[in-house]
Amino acid sequence: MKDKAPLAVTPLSPKPKEPSWKLNLDHILYLMRWQLKEKLSPEAKAKINRFLDLFYRAIPQQLPLINQPAQPWPHNDGAPLVSVVIPCFNYGRFLGDALESVARQTLQDLEVIVVNDGSTDPYTCNLLENLQQPKVQVIHQANTGPEGARNKGISKARGKYICCLDADDILEPTYLEKCVSMLESNPGIGFAYSWLHLFGDEQGTWETQDFDIDKILQYNHVLASAVFKKEDWLDVGGYRPEMRGGYEDWEFWIRLGAKGLRGKTIPELLFGHRRHGKTLTHKADAIAEELRERIKKLNPNIFIQHRLRHKIRRAYHDIQPDRPFINLNHPNQYLPAAKEKGLLVLVPWLELGGADMVLRQILQTLANRWNIHVMTTVRSKNPLEAQIKSVTPCIYHLPNFLDERNWKPFVFNFLKTRSIHALLLDGSEIGYKYLPEIKKNRPALPIVNILHNDSQLGHFRNAIAYEPYIDRFVGVNQHIKESLLKNSIREEKIQVIFNGVDTEGLYNPERFDRNESRHRWGISREAFLVLFVGRLSEEKRPHIFVKIAENLLSENAVQFMMVGDGILRKQTEALLQGSPISSRLTWLPFVSPEEMGSIYAAADVLVLVSVVEGLPMVMLEALSMKIPVFATKAGEIERVIQPGINGYLAPVNRPMELLPALRQLIRERGNRFEELRTNARRSVVEGGYSLERVSKQYEALFENLASFKQLTIERH
16 A cells, blocks of 8 residues: 555644543543452453443543545546445346446446356356446456455455445445445544345344444444445455455454444445345354354454553544545536436424425425435434335435534535435424525525424424525415414415325225224224324323323223324323323324324324414324314314314313313214214315325426526536
8 A cells, every 4th residue: 555645633622631530430440450450260350341341331432523634536547436346156146136236326436346256157157257337347266255256356446435245235325425425524434334124035124333342352243335445455454365154244344443443334224135045144154153263363462452442442533524525526426317307305304293294295296307305404213214215215314424513514515416406495403504505505596495383383483584595485374374474474485385185095995994994903893992193292282182081981982092202202101101091092103104094994083182283184184084183273273174064173272172072972973973074084185185286286386496596507
């Protein structure tokens, strides 16, 4: 490896001074180890060391942050940023899927090196002899095993970064872009990887962990296809031929760790590992103990010297380049746009609330003509992600792969390098803060802000504060428009688009058998099921629903169901544990949109007791499924619910006034109940709340805005 000129490294701030209690703790640990050294057995000392290590590492560590100039990748002679190395031994039948997954990567500044590791299968040999694809080269060699094939491919690689991909595995479209973005924006991280999902003969997931120099000696927690620098591969001597038989990647990560490199995982399922009969993984597991002993013999120092591992951990630091995405700032580094126009969406998360369902509908509508890119700005499990992935694979959870200080540079680099013709802002606090600079750099970019309510507890206040940078406000009800007008927003900047539901598909009662649905969710045929659907939050008031349910316990054959999760989960659990309704209540924290139709089919009434609402999606879904709604007069609920026709209403501050009408309906049912059910569906179908109508309005909104601005995206 060629010598490099030393970098000018300047700390942003001095290393944080250790608090006195921590210095004392270090001293105590030191004394304990050495004073007891001669008095304890080796086994006892090992146990104490392990305990003290776990205790010490449980204390949150703030890594020092160092500022350094970015290192531009020269791209000499067209050298790519990433080299993907694919060893292949008789896996020709799977290789096409692996290559296709690389061809679909959002980051396309890459080359692919397929190493034919002495294949004997005629199909594989013929395929590799004739393989001709852009950016792909094939190297033929005698069989040396995965470690030798990887070394051969990496030795020929021209990229700064290496990703070793087995021929029977696949990468999700954003895998390389996210791993490289993590490494480029924080060179203090040595290798990056993601969680794994199994496919083929077996289904499942493996949640990898951030690299830990002690844990890695006990078990491997790093993905085999982690992205690392070629120079680090050279520095440690590559994959060792002594590890033929398996675990060569595990041994490689140990040596990288021993050199002071640390790895970090992206908590997303971005890698697919195929299960198909007996694979190399199964063969390695069969001789696991032998392979573990090999690893120990090859790396004795790191296993024996606890003080060395402690020193390595203490030397970890983060690095902030002055231009974190300088090597990712050219449009031609990315997958060309498949459609004429691009939409960037900024949201806090992808949860299962009504607002998130509206977003899904909008994106499904626009996906026919727009390339959709979604960014989230709040750490979350994002349960709606699977639904959004059916619309676009380009989902970027910024907290998962970037430090917050690099979110803004990433967003602006994204706008520079992709064909973005409009920006949709839906509740992201960070997104609002970026608007002034976005408008300064892209004054012709249309920015649309969706508002689901006008609560000052929500993002309505941000919408007002950042009004000069927003081209169109979309309110989901008339009340929001009136509130915007009261805050001096010009009427021509406001558009009302009511929420809509799939009345003929997901929420068509004719698609469901009521008895089958009740059996599925454990509801007896004779029971009257009272349903609550919503996020467990203060504005939804789940505790009020519990109180209403407790007042209905005296009625015969009444059961209750709650669907939803949220920040009040622990409080709600505690409330239910001490409540007499617990034996009659079913609680489902997560139900997919496809399953919600079955929930509604099993229910008799929906109860909404929110203090703040827009035009709730769950209300429209329930009505479409012939479920009467008992609700407080929040938001635009009064626009849809007609007391005695398709439900009942109560003042927001007196939700218990819903009880008399609920009791009467439970006791009487019969023809009156059937009238309510019939009217419920009619109010949605005939009231103009269909998904088709909503879709056409959003499609026209974005098309007209883009045309009006006459956008041309300059690609540098």
